Amino acid sequence: MKKQFFANHWCSLLLLSSTIVFSGCDKPSAPSGGSAAGGASADPIKVGEFASLTGKEATFGQSSHEGTQQAIDELNAAGGVLGRKFELIVEDDLSKAGEPATIVNKLIARDNVVAVLGEVASSRSMEAAPICQQNKIPMISPSSTNPKVTETGDFIFRVCFIDPFQGTVMANFATKTLKAKNVAVFTDVKSDYSKGLAKYFKEGFTAAGGKIATELDFNGGDKDFKAQLTAIKSSNPDGIFVPGYYTDVALICIQAKQLGLSVPIFGGDGWESDQLVKIGQDAVEGTYFSTHYAPDVATQKSKDFVAAYQKKWNGKSPDAMAALGYDSAMILAQAMKTANSTDGQKVRDALAATKNFEGVTGNTTINEKRDATKSAVILQVKDGKFHYVETVNP
Amino acid sequence: MEWFVQQLINGLALGSIYALIALGYTMVYGILRFINFAHSDVLMLGAFAAYFVAPPVTHLFPPQSYAGALAVLLLSAVICAIIGMLIEFLAYRPLRRRPRLTVLITAIGVSLFIEYTCQHEKVFGAQLKPFPKLLAEQNFHPAGLSINGNDVVVVVVTALLLAGLWYLVQKTRMGLAMRAVSFNEKAAALMGVNINRVISFTFGLGSALAAVAGVFYAMRAQGIEPLMGIKPGLYAFIAAVLGGIGNLPGAALGGLALGLIETFAGGIPALSNYRDGIAFAILIFILLFKPSGLLGKTQVEKV
Numbered sequence: 001m002k003k004q005f006f007a008n009h010w011c012s013l014l015l016l017s018s019t020i021v022f023s024g025c026d027k028p029s030a031p032s033g034g035s036a037a038g039g040a041s042a043d044p045i046k047v048g049e050f051a052s053l054t055g056k057e058a059t060f061g062q063s064s065h066e067g068t069q070q071a072i073d074e075l076n077a078a079g080g081v082l083g084r085k086f087e088l089i090v091e092d093d094l095s096k097a098g099e100p101a102t103i104v105n106k107l108i109a110r111d112n113v114v115a116v117l118g119e120v121a122s123s124r125s126m127e128a129a130p131i132c133q134q135n136k137i138p139m140i141s142p143s144s145t146n147p148k149v150t151e152t153g154d155f156i157f158r159v160c161f162i163d164p165f166q167g168t169v170m171a172n173f174a175t176k177t178l179k180a181k182n183v184a185v186f187t188d189v190k191s192d193y194s195k196g197l198a199k200y201f202k203e204g205f206t207a208a209g210g211k212i213a214t215e216l217d218f219n220g221g222d223k224d225f226k227a228q229l230t231a232i233k234s235s236n237p238d239g240i241f242v243p244g245y246y247t248d249v250a251l252i253c254i255q256a257k258q259l260g261l262s263v264p265i266f267g268g269d270g271w272e273s274d275q276l277v278k279i280g281q282d283a284v285e286g287t288y289f290s291t292h293y294a295p296d297v298a299t300q301k302s303k304d305f306v307a308a309y310q311k312k313w314n315g316k317s318p319d320a321m322a323a324l325g326y327d328s329a330m331i332l333a334q335a336m337k338t339a340n341s342t343d344g345q346k347v348r349d350a351l352a353a354t355k356n357f358e359g360v361t362g363n364t365t366i367n368e369k370r371d372a373t374k375s376a377v378i379l380q381v382k383d384g385k386f387h388y389v390e391t392v393n394p
Numbered sequence: 395m396e397w398f399v400q401q402l403i404n405g406l407a408l409g410s411i412y413a414l415i416a417l418g419y420t421m422v423y424g425i426l427r428f429i430n431f432a433h434s435d436v437l438m439l440g441a442f443a444a445y446f447v448a449p450p451v452t453h454l455f456p457p458q459s460y461a462g463a464l465a466v467l468l469l470s471a472v473i474c475a476i477i478g479m480l481i482e483f484l485a486y487r488p489l490r491r492r493p494r495l496t497v498l499i500t501a502i503g504v505s506l507f508i509e510y511t512c513q514h515e516k517v518f519g520a521q522l523k524p525f526p527k528l529l530a531e532q533n534f535h536p537a538g539l540s541i542n543g544n545d546v547v548v549v550v551v552t553a554l555l556l557a558g559l560w561y562l563v564q565k566t567r568m569g570l571a572m573r574a575v576s577f578n579e580k581a582a583a584l585m586g587v588n589i590n591r592v593i594s595f596t597f598g599l600g601s602a603l604a605a606v607a608g609v610f611y612a613m614r615a616q617g618i619e620p621l622m623g624i625k626p627g628l629y630a631f632i633a634a635v636l637g638g639i640g641n642l643p644g645a646a647l648g649g650l651a652l653g654l655i656e657t658f659a660g661g662i663p664a665l666s667n668y669r670d671g672i673a674f675a676i677l678i679f680i681l682l683f684k685p686s687g688l689l690g691k692t693q694v695e696k697v
Contacts, residue, residue: 054513054520056619094520189667217667223615223622226404227660227669234397247522247617254616259400260533260540279524279617 044087045080045342047072047332048107050118050128055095056221057245059273060120060321064142065090066313067325068117074308075329081337088329089113093124104128108135114342115139117328120321121245122146122193129156136344138351140332142324143292145269146196150370155344157351157370159327159359160292161394163193166268167200169290169376169392170241175208177390178264178288180239184213184232186252188244190220197243197268205241213237220248225255233261240265246273250280257283264288272319277384284381288389292320293361294377296388305360320361327359399539401661402654407545407614409653410552414607415630416637416645417559418600424576424640425596428494431501432481433604434627435508436474438620440605441525441612442518443470448526463528467551467609471602478601479594487590512620522619525612548610555603556646562599563642572596576640629656632677638690647688 049068052061069088076085089111093099100119107113108131116132116139119125125144132139133153141149141158145166150156174180183205188194202212214235216228229252232240240256242249242265249271256265264286271289295306295317305326309318318326334357335350336342354366364372375393379386415437422430447469455462485504489497513520532543563569571592574582583589611626612618633652637644652673659669680688 054515056520056522058521214663216663219670221621221625223611223617223625224408226408226614227401227657228666230397230400230404231661231663231666234400250522250524251615251617255614258531258533258542258544275521279522281524 044085046087046089046111046113048113048116049088049090050093050100050103052095053092056247057095057121059275063319063321064120064325067322068329070309070312071326071329075333081333100124100127104131108137115332122149123191125149126192138344138348140328142328143321146192155348159331159364159372160324161374161376162371163196164200165394166290166376167197168204171201171204171208173378174205174239175210178239182211182213182237183239183241184235184237185215186240186242187217188220189217194243201241225252229256229259233259237263239263242267245270246276250276253280253283288378288380290376290378293323294379294388301358302360323360327361331357396539401657403541403545405654405657407548408657409650410549411607411610412630412633412653413646413649414552414603415626416633416649418604419631419634420639420645421596421600425593428497432504434623435505436478436601437604437608437627438623439477440470440474440608441618443473444609445525445618458527458530466528467606470609471605474605475598475602478597482594482597509620518620522617525616525618528613544613568595636677636680636687638687641689644687644689
């Protein structure tokens with residue numbers, strides 16, 4: 001406790017001193033963005049991105065950023081939009097609560113970005129959303145699935161499906177494919193994503209006639225899950241739903257195996273990371289999760305994306321976060337083109353009117369709640385790789 | 395019943411780890427009267443030492459053998475003992491004659507320094523790393539139970555280390571010197587005890603125990619990262635206070651008690667979210683009625 005207190009003060013002190021130092025010399029360059037009239041057409045369009053490039057959910061931020069960066073580079077290579085190129089200003093939030101607010105404020109106030117892209121984790125998107133809303137800066141979350149993210153206000157969008165859908169998909173999958181009747185739910189109470197997904201899964205699963213064997217909680221970042229897993233084991237479930245993020249999930253699968261729990265474990269898009277297999281190894285074999293897109297079943301557009309991505313990022317295969325990061329930047333660029341402006345209000349209106357945008361992750365239509373309606377895919381971990389199982393349409 | 399025994403094993407293994415860490419806190423407090431907040435980071439460094447030492451060790455010993463695991467454990471204990479002594483030498487020794495608060499704040503500084511340096515990608519990086527399997531997973535199944543072999547190893551090794559520590563403190567010359575410094579530093583110095591050596595040794599010993607605890611913690615969790623020490627460190631600190639800070643058996647007892655409380659509270663569906671709260675509430679409750687801790691002696695502070 002004491003330590004945290006000191007850590008916070010330390011950070012705020014540093015921040016304070018840095019703003020004092022920098023705010024003085026920053027002023028001359030202030031007016032940018034806004035209308036690109038006159039001779040200022042060479043000015044780049046500044047777009048801010050905040051991502052968890054390091055820390056607990058590092059692969060989310062890295063993948064998402066690589067996808068976004070690729071979109072921006074492709075757009076710039078094609079001449080940008082409105083005769084201006086894009087400048088992507090990227091900030092790392094260290095996968096930590098509290099950071100997004102600081103850096104999004106900085107992106108808006110100091111860098112004068114005209115739009116914000118980010119984050120993957122819902123809790124962190126929800127931290128940035130009110131700030132963007134207040135400043136009337138359109139924000140697009142590539143892959144935060146908690147419904148509350150876009151409920152913040154009319155400037156907040158996302159290009160992925162939401163958890164009520166994902167929860168139902170997994171509930172149907174559990175009843176129909178896994179033939180599970182008695183499922184234990186293990187929730188990360190620190191994460192809005194996990195709590196939301198658990199809730200919608202439970203609703204869907206009980207509606208489909210299933211029974212919840214038991215519900216236990218953990219805190220994201222915990223290392224020891226044996227107490228809860230022992231309780232889960234003694235409730236004799238025929239499946240365990242773990243709506244968590246990949247690092248915690250990998251450790252949970254390992255410890256479940258140590259305790260001799262051999263029922264299927266399954267979860268949501270928070271699982272998708274190559275780290276899941278690297279950490280979990282044989283313990284994650286045979287597990288299932290739902291996500292946004294699978295490279296195996298691809299349109300021409302997504303095949304092109306995969307090829308370009310692998311070329312750019314040293315042969316790395318894109319995951320759903322990368323594809324959604326790409327789509328988020330592309331949709332933003334299209335909205336600016338339609339609006340013929342980078343003005344926050346006009347871009348917002350154009351974003352809200354997005355219909356049948358052909359993205360890498362499929363056709364994207366922004367609904368009245370500023371969410372995307374899209375299909376989900378279910379993947380299974382087999383031989384250390386993610387294998388496509390099925391697609392579920394909304 | 396099966397559930398109870400299973401949780402008892404989980405709790406004992408976790409409690410043993412807390413006990414090992416708590417001993418480091420309590421020994422340093424006993425001698426220098428300050429809390430070494432960097433202790434939890436030494437635990438993390440112990441786990442990382444094992445992470446780096448384990449692959450080369452497999453060339454000397456068959457992988458996942460007891461001899462190999464013991465070698466890894468000893469090497470990380472030695473590495474951390476050196477780190478612990480270095481921390482004391484560089485950060486705390488120059489401040490020995492300063493007010494205690496100065497040292498305490500330095501300790502927090504050292505802790506943050508280690509945590510944030512290690513999170514840099516050129517050092518360890520902030521990502522969770524898979525911890526190598528030091529011992530094969532063996533599950534015993536007496537009467538329908540599933541007892542993890544590694545948990546048994548953790549409990550047995552901890553018991554041996556506790557016995558060894560008791561012998562060291564009570565029966566050896568160095569132990570006598572440690573007790574003398576703890577009782578009265580100035581008088582001990584006048585009697586010819588080399589204070590700096592004793593303090594160095596104490597830090598080395600505490601850090602070695604922390605390293606062992608770190609390796610055990612990583613063996614159970616199978617994943618390590620630079621902030622992994624914070625939680626067990628905090629729990630062990632509570633354990634040390636709970637048992638009576640400065641009191642060695644108290645630290646062990648407090649560690650076991652907290653491990654069991656955390657496990658049993660965590661295993662009850664409605665309470666699993668409140669397990670930390672329950673542990674802290676018990677701490678507050680005990681300190682209200684017995685401010686010196688379970689086994690601590692009441693001391694009158696000289697003003």
